[in-house]
Amino acid sequence: MIRCTACLGPLSLEIFNTPGLTSCPSCSVLIRADVFPALMREQPAGTSGEALAVDDEAGCFFHPDKKAVISCAACGRFLCSLCDVEFDGRHLCVSCIETGKKKHKIKNLENHRILYDTIALALAIIPMLFIWPSILTAPAALFMAIYYWNAPTSIIPRTRIRLIAAIILAGLQIAGWSVFFYYLATR
Amino acid sequence: MTKKEKIYTRLPGKKKGLIIGINTLWRGPDHLLAIDSKRFSEEYKRFYYNDIQAIITRQTSHGKIYNLILGAFCVCFFLFASVSEGGGALFFTIITGVFFLALFVNWISGPTCVCHLQTAVQFERLPSLNRLKSAHKTVKILRPLIEKAQGSLTPEALEAYFYKNTTEGFVTPQGREASFGRKHEHGNFHKALSILLLVYGSITAINMFANHLATGLIMSVIGMATVAVMIIALVRQHESDIYNALRLTTWAILPFMVIEMISGYVIAVIVVLKNPAVANNQLEMVKAISEMSPFDSSWHFGIYLFSICVSFLLGIAGLILVRRFQQEYDQLNAAPA
Numbered sequence: 001m002i003r004c005t006a007c008l009g010p011l012s013l014e015i016f017n018t019p020g021l022t023s024c025p026s027c028s029v030l031i032r033a034d035v036f037p038a039l040m041r042e043q044p045a046g047t048s049g050e051a052l053a054v055d056d057e058a059g060c061f062f063h064p065d066k067k068a069v070i071s072c073a074a075c076g077r078f079l080c081s082l083c084d085v086e087f088d089g090r091h092l093c094v095s096c097i098e099t100g101k102k103k104h105k106i107k108n109l110e111n112h113r114i115l116y117d118t119i120a121l122a123l124a125i126i127p128m129l130f131i132w133p134s135i136l137t138a139p140a141a142l143f144m145a146i147y148y149w150n151a152p153t154s155i156i157p158r159t160r161i162r163l164i165a166a167i168i169l170a171g172l173q174i175a176g177w178s179v180f181f182y183y184l185a186t187r
Numbered sequence: 188m189t190k191k192e193k194i195y196t197r198l199p200g201k202k203k204g205l206i207i208g209i210n211t212l213w214r215g216p217d218h219l220l221a222i223d224s225k226r227f228s229e230e231y232k233r234f235y236y237n238d239i240q241a242i243i244t245r246q247t248s249h250g251k252i253y254n255l256i257l258g259a260f261c262v263c264f265f266l267f268a269s270v271s272e273g274g275g276a277l278f279f280t281i282i283t284g285v286f287f288l289a290l291f292v293n294w295i296s297g298p299t300c301v302c303h304l305q306t307a308v309q310f311e312r313l314p315s316l317n318r319l320k321s322a323h324k325t326v327k328i329l330r331p332l333i334e335k336a337q338g339s340l341t342p343e344a345l346e347a348y349f350y351k352n353t354t355e356g357f358v359t360p361q362g363r364e365a366s367f368g369r370k371h372e373h374g375n376f377h378k379a380l381s382i383l384l385l386v387y388g389s390i391t392a393i394n395m396f397a398n399h400l401a402t403g404l405i406m407s408v409i410g411m412a413t414v415a416v417m418i419i420a421l422v423r424q425h426e427s428d429i430y431n432a433l434r435l436t437t438w439a440i441l442p443f444m445v446i447e448m449i450s451g452y453v454i455a456v457i458v459v460l461k462n463p464a465v466a467n468n469q470l471e472m473v474k475a476i477s478e479m480s481p482f483d484s485s486w487h488f489g490i491y492l493f494s495i496c497v498s499f500l501l502g503i504a505g506l507i508l509v510r511r512f513q514q515e516y517d518q519l520n521a522a523p524a
Contacts, residue, residue: 001352002240002241002305004245005243005245005301005303006245006431007428013345013346013349016345016349017340017342017345021244021246021319027428027430028515029245029246029431030245030246031243031244031245031246032243032244032245033241033242033243034241034242034243034244034326035340035345036239036240036241036333036334036337036340037337037338037339037340037344038237038238038239038240038306038307038337039240039241039305039348040340040344041307043307108218108233110231111230111231111232112228112229112231113228113229113231114227114228115226115227115228115229118226118227119227122226122227154222154224155195155220155222155229155231156195156197156213156220156222157193157194157195
């Protein structure tokens with residue numbers, strides 16, 4: 001059921017798949033609903049796995065009393081229909097998916113990333129405005145930029161320009177402070 | 188060195204937060220990626236083309252309200268600039284220019300909207316699609332991709348599905364309350380609030396030309412009554428079936444009343460600084476304030492103008508919206524179910 005997002009009233013047929021906006025029959029707001037065949041698709045019932053008929057049949061690694069239907073594409077363990085997860089065109093077991101998510105090996109499971117390049121650049125720029133904190137933050141920014149050089153950044157296309165800028169700025173600050181302290185020491 | 192494969196392509200629409208946070212949408216090979224960027228980290232949500240049931244776009248009145256507010260600020264600061272001299276005039280001209288630029292950008296960006304995406308188990312808002320132009324463009328790009336994954340939907344199949352699954356039919360106001368769990372708000376408090384604002388604006392206009400203790404006191408009493416009724420209206424409109432535009436108009440009164448209170452406080456401080464003797468006598472202070480003519484100072488004059496303009500603007504808008512809402516409710520109520 002498609003509902004109006006303002007009044008939660010059911011939308012009429014005339015509103016679906018029209019090029020422009022149409023008034024909601026309940027609250028009169030202008031609305032457009034683009035619907036697709038998935039709306040009409042019946043949800044498949046969950047499977048519980050078929051029990052072993054004879055003892056020499058291969059059983060599931062996680063449920064030995066269930067019949068194996070496929071092997072995991074990553075670890076090769078036999079899986080019953082309950083444990084088989086089809087993901088990205090591959091049949092995987094739950095533990096491989098869990099490991100893949102933890103180790104960032106399955107990109108499509110990642111839902112959070114820390115942008116170390118942006119942090120390094122911010123660490124190189126913002127304290128510079130207050131001058132003195134940059135004695136500490138410039139080496140920190142330089143370390144961060146080098147340490148996380150190969151770390152994954154954003155999932156969308158991104159260059160290393162932030163890391164390069166952070167290295168240059170932090171390097172310049174360190175050089176500046178070195179000259180300053182050298183001048184103080186030799187004066 | 189091999190060139191990195193480009194997986195995602197940026198889709199139209201972007202929503203920037205007040206300080207941090209940018210929401211964008213990206214087109215992937217088999218899914219749509221919604222990115223919520225919080226400056227130093229990113230959150231991702233994926234919607235597979237094969238799972239998308241519907242994309243619902245609803246026009247909102249936010250853009251018009253921003254235009255009204257920005258336009259009101261433009262007019263006020265332009266008036267400030269025209270009555271000020273020297274540096275003050277330059278300052279207010281620059282401020283007017285900034286507000287005018289914001290107004291122009293908002294106007295050029297077109298009408299605002301909210302966009303939701305529905306799957307079998309999700310109903311997610313797509314914050315980046317907050318303008319109709321970008322929402323329509325994005326849907327135009329996504330439709331072939333979704334249809335490639337799911338196949339196309341014939342109008343006959345849609346009609347058959349609709350009549351099979353819809354039992355509610357046309358909804359009467361009573362049905363609306365019952366089926367959506369939203370209470371009906373009669374809008375009387377909103378009407379009272381709009382009337383109070385108009386009275387407040389009128390008294391301010393009278394006080395501007397006929398400065399008197401009595402009008403000053405009436406203004407204060409009506410101001411307090413407006414705040415009280417505004418709080419009741421805000422509470423009553425929560426989770427109610429009231430128009431969104433009316434809801435927003437009521438919310439717009441809140442910052443206006445806050446500005447009014449702050450400006451009143453600033454004027455009181457100025458009076459106390461000028462006459463320290465009245466600091467401990469409330470009545471004397473009110474007398475001293477009411478003796479101040481708005482024509483003596485451009486700032487004071489500007490505050491009066493701002494109060495009058497915004498009171499009338501919000502009051503009239505509120506009254507029109509309440510009237511339309513109540514009329515429509517009565518019509519639907521009278522119509523046979």
